[in-house]
Every structure is written in structure tokens, then in C-alpha cells.
Amino acid sequence: MTMLTSxxxxxxxxxxxxxxxxxxVPLVILGALIVGALFADVLAPxxxxxxxxxxxxxxxxxxxxxxxxxxxGTDELGRDILSRLMHGGxxxxxxxxxxxxxxxxxxxxxxxxxxxxxxxxxxxxxxAVEAVLSLPTIMVxxxxxxxxxxxxxSIILILSPFVxxxxxxxVRGDALAIRRSNYVSLARVAGAxxxxxxxxxxxxxxxxTIIVVATLQVGALILVEASLSFLGVGVPPPTPAWGLMIxxxxxxxxxxxxxxxxxxxxxxxxxxxxxWIGDWLRNVLDxxxxxx
Amino acid sequence: MTRYLAGRIFxxxxxxxxxxxxxxxxxxxxxxPARILMSEYAPLELREVLAERLGLDRPLYEQYFSYMGGLLxxxxxxxxxxxxxxxxxxxxxxxxxxxxxxxxxxxIVLGLPLGILSAVYRGSAVDIFSxxxxxxxxxxxAFWLAIMLVLVFAVxxxxxxxxxxxxxxxxxxxxxxxxWAAVAGIARLVRSxxxxxxDSDYVLMARAKGLPPTVVVVKHAFRSAIIPVxxxxxxxxxxxxxxxxxxxxxxxxxxLGKLTLDAVNGRDFPVVQGAVILIAVFFITINLLVxxxxxxxxxxxxxx
Numbered sequence: 001m002t003m004l005t006s007x008x009x010x011x012x013x014x015x016x017x018x019x020x021x022x023x024x025v026p027l028v029i030l031g032a033l034i035v036g037a038l039f040a041d042v043l044a045p046x047x048x049x050x051x052x053x054x055x056x057x058x059x060x061x062x063x064x065x066x067x068x069x070x071x072x073g074t075d076e077l078g079r080d081i082l083s084r085l086m087h088g089g090x091x092x093x094x095x096x097x098x099x100x101x102x103x104x105x106x107x108x109x110x111x112x113x114x115x116x117x118x119x120x121x122x123x124x125x126x127x128a129v130e131a132v133l134s135l136p137t138i139m140v141x142x143x144x145x146x147x148x149x150x151x152x153x154s155i156i157l158i159l160s161p162f163v164x165x166x167x168x169x170x171v172r173g174d175a176l177a178i179r180r181s182n183y184v185s186l187a188r189v190a191g192a193x194x195x196x197x198x199x200x201x202x203x204x205x206x207x208x209t210i211i212v213v214a215t216l217q218v219g220a221l222i223l224v225e226a227s228l229s230f231l232g233v234g235v236p237p238p239t240p241a242w243g244l245m246i247x248x249x250x251x252x253x254x255x256x257x258x259x260x261x262x263x264x265x266x267x268x269x270x271x272x273x274x275x276w277i278g279d280w281l282r283n284v285l286d287x288x289x290x291x292x
Numbered sequence: 293m294t295r296y297l298a299g300r301i302f303x304x305x306x307x308x309x310x311x312x313x314x315x316x317x318x319x320x321x322x323x324x325p326a327r328i329l330m331s332e333y334a335p336l337e338l339r340e341v342l343a344e345r346l347g348l349d350r351p352l353y354e355q356y357f358s359y360m361g362g363l364l365x366x367x368x369x370x371x372x373x374x375x376x377x378x379x380x381x382x383x384x385x386x387x388x389x390x391x392x393x394x395x396x397x398x399x400i401v402l403g404l405p406l407g408i409l410s411a412v413y414r415g416s417a418v419d420i421f422s423x424x425x426x427x428x429x430x431x432x433x434a435f436w437l438a439i440m441l442v443l444v445f446a447v448x449x450x451x452x453x454x455x456x457x458x459x460x461x462x463x464x465x466x467x468x469x470x471x472w473a474a475v476a477g478i479a480r481l482v483r484s485x486x487x488x489x490x491d492s493d494y495v496l497m498a499r500a501k502g503l504p505p506t507v508v509v510v511k512h513a514f515r516s517a518i519i520p521v522x523x524x525x526x527x528x529x530x531x532x533x534x535x536x537x538x539x540x541x542x543x544x545x546x547x548l549g550k551l552t553l554d555a556v557n558g559r560d561f562p563v564v565q566g567a568v569i570l571i572a573v574f575f576i577t578i579n580l581l582v583x584x585x586x587x588x589x590x591x592x593x594x595x596x
Contacts, residue, residue: 127303134575134576134579135311135572135575136531136533136575138533138534139533139549139567142537142553143556143568144318146556146559147318219430219431223431223433226436227435227534227537227538230433230435230541231537231553232557233556243435246433250439250542253443254443260436260440264433267433267436268428268431268432268433271430271431272428272431275427275430279427
């Protein structure tokens with residue numbers, strides 16, 4: 001008995017402790033990134049597309065010859081790197097957000113349906129979900145962009161099924177467990193329709209999972225989008241995208257490492273913050289899923 | 293077991309048919325492949341010649357069956373360079389496969405001990421270190437890591453070569469760049485799986501018997517903890533294929549990833565199509581093997 005109460009006490013303490021430790025650092029970083037990306041037009045010191053060949057490959061401020069006019073230097077066409085980073089963040093976040101919205105709008109209903117209805121419907125949906133998830137994203141996106149064309153919209157449409165499948169898989173798992181719970185049976189006995197049970201009793205209980213999966217997927221999407229731009233099949237140049245900037249700096253890496261270093265750091269810091277927040281959300285919202 | 297085996301192989305077969313059919317229709321749904329292959333300014337006659345050569349003037353069902361029939365005999369058509377696609381692909385396969393193998397070794401050698409140690413010494417400095425590594429592993433793009441590794445170890449320190457060469461030393465940097473992301477995944481999974489097992493009754497029993505901690509961890513806990521990690525194997529290889537496209541590009545590695553990218557840029561459609569099919573086959577086979585291994589390791593799966 002003492003063991004039990006102490007276990008409950010520990011559990012209550014750890015829940016409070018988990019919720020109490022708001023991840024300030026990543027939230028602040030991410031907030032700054034979002035503000036920088038949204039208001040890049042106003043905040044960026046220069047026009048990200050303005051070519052200034054006489055001032056090409058200027059070093060960052062801490063280097064000999066660097067100035068605060070271009071704090072992070074300029075690229076091979078004399079474009080300001082800091083301004084391009086800020087506008088590049090907008091591209092990454094815009095694409096990731098769009099894909100998450102589309103993926104959620106498709107994935108959540110499909111997952112709910114699959115988990116709640118079960119049976120043959122569930123089997124068919126799950127085979128399709130497995131098939132999508134077993135494909136190598138970048139390889140497939142590479143080929144699809146080749147066929148459909150290289151635009152914002154095509155990249156969003158290509159990445160959406162992967163996110164939808166992942167969300168559907170997680171939502172389905174939760175819905176399956178909740179369907180068997182007593183309160184769902186009681187709601188049915190009380191005369192609630194299937195739709196009402198799904199919307200009132202199941203959806204609120206899978207909301208935590210949806211938020212966690214969506215957050216972690218944003219991080220993964222930013223990496224995939226960057227990889228595609230790096231390969232030259234992402235957003236078309238001269239749009240400033242982080243992956244494109246890394247690729248542009250690649251041939252100068254031996255002498256001007258900062259061309260590739262800064263956009264890479266921008267990706268790492270952004271994705272790290274998002275994953276950090278995602279891990280925290282997972283601990284707070286869904287202790288069962290705790291992996292870390 | 294036989295029934296499970298047959299069912300699983302049938303599923304894999306259906307998966308293959310699905311993907312190859314998808315590739316076939318995808319190309320044709322977007323309109324005339326001859327237009328994708330050639331510039332829109334190309335003369336109409338030239339496009340018609342190409343369409344005829346690719347068999348695009350025949351009815352769709354005829355094209356489909358000859359395409360599927362070709363697949364059965366490993367005939368994937370000819371590259372625009374004139375070589376049979378299957379030869380082009382097979383020539384590049386060893387470079388990618390050996391790199392994937394090296395990456396897997398990197399991922400296991402680093403990920404497994406990290407996961408085990410962080411589960412056994414839960415909450416300690418080792419645990420925090422391993423969780424930090426895991427968080428970073430999921431946040432660093434492979435292609436950027438590759439470039440930074442080249443900068444530090446090839447350009448500045450001159451320990452490893454900048455690009456592909458025949459020797460074993462050229463595998464070091466690319467396999468770290470590709471395997472890095474999987475280190476995190478493996479460590480995380482091993483950790484959570486070990487934590488579950490370490491709390492179980494039979495581990496408690498083994499401890500109560502007075503067995504040395506190392507024996508308990510390695511012999512009792514690790515053996516059952518490894519089962520979920522096996523399924524992860526399929527996903528890991530998937531991430532390697534993703535990683536291989538970008539990392540092979542950085543290191544000028546003569547593998548399938550670079551081949552696909554070059555074919556996309558060169559609009560060499562038969563090669564692109566062939567590469568996708570080969571990768572799908574590879575993927576489905578790996579997943580099948582993992583499932584069979586899983587069934588072998590955990591008898592409950594067979595009787596589900």
C-alpha cells in the first residue's frame with residue numbers, strides 16, 4: 001500500500017514537473033525565427049535578390065575585411081547572406097506549415113475512420129499507409145518533381161502524402177484503443193451517433209497525439225525541403241532557400257566556409273528547437289509515448 | 293509458419309505490382325512523356341519519332357502489359373546513352389550497397405551502446421549525453437554534415453579523402469554522414485525498449501538470483517529488447533537511401549543516388565524509372581526480410 005501511494009505521489013510530482021519545465025530556450029529561438037521570417041521584408045537589412053558583383057564573397061564581420069553592412073558576408077553574386085537566411089526561413093516554414101495542414105486534414109479523418117471502423121476498412125487503409133511510409137521520401141520527391149515540375153505547389157503536394165500517412169498511423173493507433181474504452185460504449189448505449197462519438201469522445205483524446213506528431217513532422221519536413229533544394233529540385237532559384245544556399249557555398253568550402261556554415265546552422269537551430277518542443281509536448285501530453 | 297510466410301510474401305508481391313503500376317501511370321497521367329523528355333520547342337516530328345521509339349503510340353493496355361512483361365525479364369528499356377538500363381543500374385549498385393553497409397555499421401556501433409548505457413544508467417550524465425546526441429541526430433541535415441566533415445577532416449586536417457576513391461578510407465566520412473541520423477533513432481529505440489524490459493519480472497528474477505549485472509543486462513534484458521529494434525532496420529535502410537542521394541552528391545560517389553539525380557537532371561527517363569523500381573524492390577525485400585526475422589525472433593507474431 002505504501003508502495004502504491006508513493007508511486008502515485010511520484011507520478012503526480014513528475015507530471016507537475018514535466019509541465020512546469022517549459023522549454024524556454026527553444027521557444028524563444030523559434031519565436032525569433034518566426035518573427036524574422038514573417039517580417040523579413042522589413043527586418044532584413046538588404047534585398048535578398050539584389051546582385052552586387054563588385055562586392056561578391058565578402059567575409060562575415062568578425063573576419064578581416066568584413067563589415068557590419070553585411071554581417072554574415074555576401075555570396076558569390078554579392079547578395080547579403082543574412083537577408084537571404086531570413087527570407088529562406090520564410091520559404092522553409094511556409095512549405096512545412098502548408099504540408100502539415102494538408103497532411104492533417106487528410107490524415108486525421110483517415111486515421112479516425114481506420115481506427116474506429118476497423119475490420120476490412122482498417123486493413124485496406126493500413127496497407128496503403130504502410131506502402132507510403134515505406135517509400136524513401138527524397139528519392140520519390142526527386143522523381144515526382146521531375147515529372148510534375150518544380151514549383152512551391154508541387155513540392156507541397158509531393159510531401160503531403162507522407163505526413164498524412166504518418167498522422168493517420170498514429171491517430172489510428174489511439175482511436176483503436178479509445179474505441180474499446182468504457183466511456184465510448186456508454187456513449188453508444190446512451191444513444192450517441194457514431195459521428196458524435198468520433199467527434200466528442202475520440203477526437204479530443206487523440207488531439208495530444210496529433211499535436212505531437214505534427215510538431216515533430218515540421219522538423220522532419222524542414223530537413224527534407226532543404227535536401228530537395230540542395231539537390232536542385234526544391235523551390236526554384238533565385239528564391240533564397242537554405243538548401244540552395246548550402247549548395248551554392250559548396251564549391252567555396254575550402255576558402256569561404258561561412259557560405260555553407262550559416263545556412264546549415266540555421267537549419268540545425270530551427271529543427272533542433274522544433275524537435276525539442278516536440279519532445280517536451282510528448283512528455284506533457286502523452287506519457288505513454290515517452291521514448292526519451 | 294508456412295501460412296504466415298506465404299501471406300507475407302504475397303503481400304510483398306502485391307506491393308511490388310502496386311508500385312510498378314504507380315510508376316507506369318504517373319508518367320503517363322501527366323500527359324505525353326515525350327513532352328517531358330524533350331524541350332517544348334522541339335519539332336513535332338522529332339517528338340513523334342521519340343514517342344514511337346518508346347512505344348507511346350500504342351494503346352495504353354498494350355503498353356502496360358509490355359512494360360510489366362519487360363519487368364519480369366529484367367528488361368527496363370534502354371538509357372538514352374544506349375546501354376540497357378538494367379546494366380547501368382547494376383553497375384552502380386555495389387557502391388551504394390557497400391556504403392549503406394558501412395553506414396549501418398556506424399549506426400549500430402555508435403547507437404547500440406549509447407541506447408543500452410542510457411537505459412541502464414537512466415538519468416545519469418551518460419543518459420543526458422545520449423539524449424542530446426539523439427536530439428542532434430534528428431536535427432542535422434545529412435548533406436550539410438557531409439560538407440562540414442569534408443571541411444574539417446579532408447580540407448583542414450587532411451585525414452580522409454574529399455571524394456570517392458577506391459580505398460576503404462573514402463568510406464569513413466560518407467558513412468558517418470549517412471549513419472549519423474540512424475545513430476539517434478537506434479539509441480532512442482534501444483533505450484525505450486531496454487527500459488521496458490529492465491522493469492520486467494524475469495529481469496528482477498535474474499537480479500534476485502544474484503547474477504552479475506553485466507550478465508543480466510546483456511543476456512536477459514538485451515536479447516528481448518533487440519526485437520523491436522529489428523523492425524527499425526527497414527526504416528533505417530530507408531533513411532540511408534534518402535541520405536545516399538544527397539551524400540553521394542557531396543562525395544561524387546558513383547552510386548544509385550547520384551545516378552538518379554544525374555538522370556533527373558539529364559532527363560534520362562528510362563534510367564529514372566528503372567532506379568525507382570529497383571529501389572522499391574530493394575525496399576519491399578528489406579521489409580519482407582525484417583518481418584520474417586521478426587517472426588523468427590518472436591513466435592507470437594506467427595500465430596497472430
